[in-house]
Amino acid sequence: MVKILPKVLANLLRKPFTVKYPYEKVEPADGYRGKPSITKEKCIRCWQCIRACPDRAISIDKETKTPVIWLGRCTYCGECAEACPTKTIVMTKNFEFLDQYEK
Amino acid sequence: MTMVIPIGPQHPALKEPEYFRFEVKGEEIVDVDIYFGYAHRGIEETFARRNYKHNIYLSERICGICNICHSTCYSMAVERVAGIEPPERAKYVRSLILELERIHSHLLWLAVAAHQIGFDTLFMLAMRDREHVMDMREIISGGRVHSATNAIGGVRRDVTREQVPKLLENLDKVERSVNYYINLFQTDRTIRSRCEGVGVLTREDAIKLCAVGPVARASGVKTDIRVDDPYAAYPNLSFEVITETDGDVMAKGMVRLREMVESVKMVRQILKEMPNGPLRVPVDLKIPPNEAVQRVEAPRGELLYYIRSNGSEIPERVRVRTPTYASAPSLKPMFVGGTVAEIPIVLWSLDVCFACNDRVTLVDANTGKARVVTMEELRRWRS
Amino acid sequence: MNSQEVADLIKADADEIRIISERCLFASSDKKRFLNILRSLKSSGVTHISTITALDNGKSIELIYHFDCKPALLNLKIFLPMDDLKVPTITDLFPGAILYERDIMEMIGVVVEGHPDPRRLFLPEDWPQGKYPLRKQKEEKKA
Amino acid sequence: MGLTTYFRKKSPWLLHFNSGGCNGCDIELLAALTPRYDVERFGVKLKGSPRHADILVVTGPVTKQTRERLIRVYEQMPEPKAVVALGSCPASGCVFHDCYNTLAPLDKHIPVAAYVPGCPPRPEAIIFALVKVLEGMGK
Numbered sequence: 001m002v003k004i005l006p007k008v009l010a011n012l013l014r015k016p017f018t019v020k021y022p023y024e025k026v027e028p029a030d031g032y033r034g035k036p037s038i039t040k041e042k043c044i045r046c047w048q049c050i051r052a053c054p055d056r057a058i059s060i061d062k063e064t065k066t067p068v069i070w071l072g073r074c075t076y077c078g079e080c081a082e083a084c085p086t087k088t089i090v091m092t093k094n095f096e097f098l099d100q101y102e103k
Numbered sequence: 104m105t106m107v108i109p110i111g112p113q114h115p116a117l118k119e120p121e122y123f124r125f126e127v128k129g130e131e132i133v134d135v136d137i138y139f140g141y142a143h144r145g146i147e148e149t150f151a152r153r154n155y156k157h158n159i160y161l162s163e164r165i166c167g168i169c170n171i172c173h174s175t176c177y178s179m180a181v182e183r184v185a186g187i188e189p190p191e192r193a194k195y196v197r198s199l200i201l202e203l204e205r206i207h208s209h210l211l212w213l214a215v216a217a218h219q220i221g222f223d224t225l226f227m228l229a230m231r232d233r234e235h236v237m238d239m240r241e242i243i244s245g246g247r248v249h250s251a252t253n254a255i256g257g258v259r260r261d262v263t264r265e266q267v268p269k270l271l272e273n274l275d276k277v278e279r280s281v282n283y284y285i286n287l288f289q290t291d292r293t294i295r296s297r298c299e300g301v302g303v304l305t306r307e308d309a310i311k312l313c314a315v316g317p318v319a320r321a322s323g324v325k326t327d328i329r330v331d332d333p334y335a336a337y338p339n340l341s342f343e344v345i346t347e348t349d350g351d352v353m354a355k356g357m358v359r360l361r362e363m364v365e366s367v368k369m370v371r372q373i374l375k376e377m378p379n380g381p382l383r384v385p386v387d388l389k390i391p392p393n394e395a396v397q398r399v400e401a402p403r404g405e406l407l408y409y410i411r412s413n414g415s416e417i418p419e420r421v422r423v424r425t426p427t428y429a430s431a432p433s434l435k436p437m438f439v440g441g442t443v444a445e446i447p448i449v450l451w452s453l454d455v456c457f458a459c460n461d462r463v464t465l466v467d468a469n470t471g472k473a474r475v476v477t478m479e480e481l482r483r484w485r486s
Numbered sequence: 487m488n489s490q491e492v493a494d495l496i497k498a499d500a501d502e503i504r505i506i507s508e509r510c511l512f513a514s515s516d517k518k519r520f521l522n523i524l525r526s527l528k529s530s531g532v533t534h535i536s537t538i539t540a541l542d543n544g545k546s547i548e549l550i551y552h553f554d555c556k557p558a559l560l561n562l563k564i565f566l567p568m569d570d571l572k573v574p575t576i577t578d579l580f581p582g583a584i585l586y587e588r589d590i591m592e593m594i595g596v597v598v599e600g601h602p603d604p605r606r607l608f609l610p611e612d613w614p615q616g617k618y619p620l621r622k623q624k625e626e627k628k629a
Numbered sequence: 630m631g632l633t634t635y636f637r638k639k640s641p642w643l644l645h646f647n648s649g650g651c652n653g654c655d656i657e658l659l660a661a662l663t664p665r666y667d668v669e670r671f672g673v674k675l676k677g678s679p680r681h682a683d684i685l686v687v688t689g690p691v692t693k694q695t696r697e698r699l700i701r702v703y704e705q706m707p708e709p710k711a712v713v714a715l716g717s718c719p720a721s722g723c724v725f726h727d728c729y730n731t732l733a734p735l736d737k738h739i740p741v742a743a744y745v746p747g748c749p750p751r752p753e754a755i756i757f758a759l760v761k762v763l764e765g766m767g768k
Contacts, residue, residue, distance in 0.1 A: 017665060018666065018670070019753075021666065022760055028241065029241045031242075032241065033245045033246050054157035055160065055726060072720035073717055074748070075249070076251075076748050077748075078259075079251075091245075095753065096754060142649035142650070143608040143609065143610075144649055144728045145730040145731075146728065147593075148729060149728045149729075164653070164724050165651065166652055167655070167749065168656060214663075227663060230664065231663065233660075234660070234663075237660070248657060249653060249749070311582065312582045313533070313534050313535055313536075313580070313581075313582025331556060332509050409539050409550065409552070419541070420541040420620075422537070422541075424536060424537035429537070432582055432584055609730075
């Protein structure tokens with residue numbers, strides 16, 4: 001009983017380990033591969049991204065003739081950002097997005 | 104009267120979505136039969152339809168826990184087929200993430216094993232310490248689980264000098280708690296009474312049934328691909344192969360825990376001795392007809408890739424042999440003769456990702472009526 | 487045993503031996519003689535079979551047995567013509583091969599004679615008979 | 630908002646079903662339950678039986694063998710229920726989209742309330758999704 005007292009005191013005094021996520025923002029580490037973003041103006045229409053994508057998540061938007069990424073199929077690997085010569089596609093740190101179906 | 108207890112089939116890893124049928128006589132298990140295939144996705148066939156670069160990401164998604172082993176093994180096999188040698192620094196980065204993966208996988212094993220024997224405090228503690236390793240992986244690879252670090256001919260991401268202090272700091276935390284867990288495992292009454300003498304795999308059975316990895320090492324078989332067939336930076340690293348002689352759950356746990364200490368040492372050595380230089384070499388992915396075999400020591404044992412190329416950008420055949428697939432036949436001698444209450448921990452002692460198997464049906468052999476009990480109920484039966 | 491020692495051991499029954507490195511070699515044999523190789527491997531202390539790979543190269547079916555001879559890895563190929571897809575079981579010599587043989591039976595349609603447990607392993611129960619996922623069924627795709 | 634719905638929102642219980650995925654999402658869901666992220670702050674608990682569960686969390690591309698089990702598990706859950714598809718696999722098949730043994734997407738088999746993209750999603754993203762689903766449940 002006496003043996004555990006120092007542990008109890010140490011646990012009482014230390015900070016909680018849990019992140020307060022929805023109330024406080026959490027920043028992932030540098031270089032985190034989150035949601036890819038597309039700057040449409042920079043695109044030179046070389047379609048390297050489509051060739052690099054391992055699971056065919058990138059297609060061509062018919063109206064603007066720029067790439068669009070199907071986020072439901074993306075593996076967030078960053079191959080398209082690496083292949084893009086003009087940095088049109090970059091990986092952001094954003095991970096808070098979801099698709100909700102309302103009946 | 105024998106009863107049949109089916110367990111399954113919710114099961115995650117590649118070819119190990121097992122569905123077990125235990126035949127029990129009272130409390131004693133007489134026979135066990137394993138059904139595979141619930142998570143069979145047909146990956147080997149899909150490998151032969153995509154090009155070499157895209158296949159890296161497919162191989163990574165064979166298993167989420169040991170994804171780096173899969174992608175490293177695949178990339179090294181393709182490099183061997185194409186006859187190219189990755190740069191030295193790339194080899195060290197690969198070894199670094201492979202060892203981090205071993206630590207996080209073994210910590211996950213410890214956590215779930217503690218949960219299976221009803222020691223939930225240890226479950227929470229081990230999962231807490233696992234987060235330090237996940238942070239390190241996120242710093243290095245940019246993703247908590249899937250690393251996407253490997254490329255054919257090297258690696259895509261570097262470990263910069265600014266990242267090293269943070270990594271070493273986390274490593275110290277991990278090492279401290281691993282030493283604590285080793286002490287705990289050897290002295291704690293709950294763990295010892297649940298693990299000692301349970302699920303014994305003898306040395307003869309381990310050799311006969313071709314067990315691999317920690318399962319074989321716990322039975323006294325000295326097998327480790329890092330020594331037998333060195334790859335990446337392992338020829339330059341110093342470590343010892345951990346073996347135990349008892350072959351029970353305790354021995355399997357101790358092998359994994361002591362391996363973590365070795366891995367922590369190895370990560371330190373890698374961070375210290377990492378050479379400078381380029382990260383990847385350019386590769387022509389039109390690979391002439393050739394074939395190669397590559398083996399990697401994954402956290403669960405020997406992982407084997409066989410690749411045959413045919414002159415195009417698409418491989419002719421990729422064969423994957425995962426460690427649990429090899430260890431599955433040795434489940435039978437571990438179970439037979441044991442009791443029903445031992446099922447969860449013995450099954451998990453093989454590290455088969457049993458975490459989400461939570462439902463068991465009892466079929467009475469005489470009446471044929473089925474009754475569903477949960478795993479929680481099974482755990483309590485012993486007391 | 488390293489590669490050269492394995493090559494010396496199996497030379498009598500193997501056709502073509504290709505040594506890649508000290509730890510890796512490929513050899514080929516045929517259905518009648520490969521059991522002799524297995525017996526001589528077994529008697530010289532090889533116990534570990536890593537896996538069996540089955541592949542369809544268009545003309546015939548190849549089975550590749552990967553043996554871990556500590557440290558050398560022996561990859562033993564046997565060729566089966568399309569009209570005679572039968573191979574004797576090796577589970578009496580290497581009991582660890584039981585799952586791999588079930589795997590090749592359902593994936594490529596090779597009949598393993600004398601297998602103790604010839605059930606399906608991975609494929610769903612409603613999978614059609616006579617259709618194998620790893621076969622290259624070229625005629626079907628054209629039609 | 631009825632009283633039952635109010636209390637259900639206070640403590641939704643999860644059932645996790647793996648339909649042949651790679652384990653990545655499963656360990657992230659496990660991580661979300663453990664000290665660092667601790668979804669039990671919102672009363673969320675992982676349950677073993679579908680009869681106790683309010684939210685079904687599905688991971689993995691639906692393989693042919695698991696499809697019937699999945700539908701059976703879904704039917705055993707009491708109303709009102711919601712399905713959360715975790716990761717890219719149930720949404721579209723991800724890298725397994727052209728494998729012969731997968732039947733993705735999930736919404737061909739059971740109705741889905743929310744998709745959490747990511748391969749795998751971070752535990753924070755899982756918390757974010759659960760909070761959003763709970764907001765939607767009361768309406």
